[in-house]
Amino acid sequence: MSKEIFLNHLAQTSPFPFLIEIERADGVTLYSPEGEKFIDMISGIGVSNLGHRHPKVVQAIKDQLDKHLHVMVYGEYIQASSNQLAKKLAGLLPPHLDCSYFVNSGTEANEAALKLAKRVTGRTEIISCKKSYHGSTHGSLSVSGNEVKKNAFRPLLPNIRFIEFNKEEDLTSITTKTACVIMETVQGDAGVRVPSKKYLKAVRRRCDETGAQLILDEIQCGMGRTGTLFAFEQFEIAPDILTLGKAFGGGLPIAAFISSQEKMKTLTHDPMLGHITTFGGNPVCCAAALATLQVIEEEKVLDQVEVKGKLIEQLIQHPHIKEVRRAGLMFAIDFDHEDRVNRIVQLCRENGVIGYWFLSNPHSFRIAPPLTIREEEIRIAAAIILRAIENS
Numbered sequence: 001m002s003k004e005i006f007l008n009h010l011a012q013t014s015p016f017p018f019l020i021e022i023e024r025a026d027g028v029t030l031y032s033p034e035g036e037k038f039i040d041m042i043s044g045i046g047v048s049n050l051g052h053r054h055p056k057v058v059q060a061i062k063d064q065l066d067k068h069l070h071v072m073v074y075g076e077y078i079q080a081s082s083n084q085l086a087k088k089l090a091g092l093l094p095p096h097l098d099c100s101y102f103v104n105s106g107t108e109a110n111e112a113a114l115k116l117a118k119r120v121t122g123r124t125e126i127i128s129c130k131k132s133y134h135g136s137t138h139g140s141l142s143v144s145g146n147e148v149k150k151n152a153f154r155p156l157l158p159n160i161r162f163i164e165f166n167k168e169e170d171l172t173s174i175t176t177k178t179a180c181v182i183m184e185t186v187q188g189d190a191g192v193r194v195p196s197k198k199y200l201k202a203v204r205r206r207c208d209e210t211g212a213q214l215i216l217d218e219i220q221c222g223m224g225r226t227g228t229l230f231a232f233e234q235f236e237i238a239p240d241i242l243t244l245g246k247a248f249g250g251g252l253p254i255a256a257f258i259s260s261q262e263k264m265k266t267l268t269h270d271p272m273l274g275h276i277t278t279f280g281g282n283p284v285c286c287a288a289a290l291a292t293l294q295v296i297e298e299e300k301v302l303d304q305v306e307v308k309g310k311l312i313e314q315l316i317q318h319p320h321i322k323e324v325r326r327a328g329l330m331f332a333i334d335f336d337h338e339d340r341v342n343r344i345v346q347l348c349r350e351n352g353v354i355g356y357w358f359l360s361n362p363h364s365f366r367i368a369p370p371l372t373i374r375e376e377e378i379r380i381a382a383a384i385i386l387r388a389i390e391n392s
Ligand SMILES: Cc1ncc(COP(=O)(O)O)c(C=O)c1O
Pocket: 105, 106, 107, 108, 110, 133, 134, 135, 136, 184, 188, 189, 217, 218, 219, 220, 221, 245, 246
C-alpha cells in the first residue's frame, strides 16, 4: 500500500527508485517497518555526517521548537539561532569569509553565489569544470558539467566556459572578462576526484591576477567529509565565496553562501533586495547547524576521519576492483562495468548495507558513511560489501 502511494502520488526522479521503506533511523542504522536493518554507508548522500538523529542535534532542534519557528523572511529580524550560527562560522573560517547568507538547499547557495560574483565584478562570464555537479535548478544546472542532463532543458545560462578539472593548462581560459570560477574543492559526483595542491593554488593565483571570484562548492565535500572541516584547508588556499549544504544542517535543510561583508553588501542596493528568500535561515535549521558544528568540535569527529577511511580502504580489497579514489570518508570504487556496480548495490542492499551510484560515473560504487561510524560497524559493513563484490 505505502509502495503504491509512493509510486503513484509522489513525483518520481527515475524509473528505478531504491524503494526501501524507512520507519526510523538512528546512528548509522536505518530501520524498516518490518524490522529490517540497513547500515547507511552513504549518509543519505553526504548529509548524515554525524549519523542519523545525533542526540545533541535533536536536543537543539527541540529547544528551538519551544522558542519559535519562522517569524519573518530572511534578513529582517534579529534571531538568536542564525546570529549564533553566523558568529560560529566566522570564527571557524579565514577572516575574509566573515559574512554568511543562509538559504535552503545546495543548489540555491550556488545560484546566489553566482549572482554575488556577477554583482561584485560587474562581469558575466562564468568558468566551471567538466564533470562537475552544482545542483538541479537552472543556474546551477547551467554550470554543471554533465551535458546529457542539461540538453532537455536548454536554453540555460549563457556565457559559461568549461575547463578540465585539475588541468593547469586550461586556466588561461580565466581572464579579466571572467566573473567567477566555480568548482568543487573535491569533485563528488564525478566519482571523488581530488585535485593536486599545485592545481588549486594555480586556480587561486589566476583568479587573483584576473579579479575573477573563486567560488568553492563544498556542499558535498565540506563539513568534515574529507578529514578537515572544510576541504580547502588541505590545499592552502581559500575561496572568495564558499558554499555549504547537505551535512551542514545535521539532517535539516539549510545551506549557505559565505563571503566578506564588503562583497555581501552589494546585494543590498542597486537593486535593493538583490537576493531574497522566505525560509532561508529558518531558526530550527540554524539551531541544528550550530549544534552540528559544536558536536564536530566537542566530539573531535575530524580526528578519526582519516583513520576510518584508511581502515575501509584496507578492508575492501578485491581483484574485481580497478581503482579506489578516496578523500577522507568519501570513496569511489571503480569496477570494469556499470552492471557489476548495479549488482553490488543490489547485493549490499539485500544483505543490509546501503551503498550507491554516482550521477555521472556509472562504473564507480559510492561509499560515504557517517563520520561517526564505529570500528565494529565498519567491519560488519565492509564484510558485506566485500561479499557483494565477490558475488557480483
Ligand atoms: C557538490 C554539490 N553541489 C551542489 C549540490 C546540490 O545540492 P542540493 O541537492 O541541496 O540542491 C550537490 C548535491 O548533490 C552537490 O553534491
